[in-house]
Amino acid sequence: MPTHSPRLLPMLVGAVVFVLAAPAYLTSQSAPLDQSAIVGTWVLDVSRSKYFPGPPPRSETRTYTSTADGVRGVVTRLYADGRTETFEYLANFDNEVAVSGTEAFDAIKLTKVDESTSEAVLMHAGMVFGTTRRVISRDGKTMTITFQRRDTTSSNTALYHRQ
DSSP, rough: OOOOOOHHHHHHHHHHHHHOOOOOOOSSEEEEEOOTTOEEEEEEOGGGEESSSOOOOSSSEEEEEEEEEEEEEEEEEEEESSOOEEEEEEEBSSSEEOEEEEEEEOOEEEEEEEETTTEEEEETTTEEEEEEEEEEEETTEEEEEEETTTTTOOOOEEEEEOO
């Protein structure tokens, strides 16, 4: 797997956290699923999140909308160094889909674990970059995304509140 310069690490970490939030309530090939758990606007609670090795973003807002083909995610992030970046993607379960707007990875495959949990494998040039797990609380007010990068000790736990 290619190595990335230290300058790219904050961007890679941010991009990974973005994809970690890939929706778990998406349209599957077998039957439509309730998408209401993920659809809406979510704001990162930086003070309750952990980014190793860091630094965390200053802020992040995620907006998910339901479409006929799955869920569209738009993430706007303000990095610690002051850069702003926006990622957009369309995702659904059990299909590898392209990711644009990041150098860290170029594809994601989501798997539904249960009604509130999904997992994702992030890939770059056909190789696994990292894995994620996203859980929405029972009351639907918080979302927790964990990330583990495959080739390093990088790991993140990000907590989001529904707006």
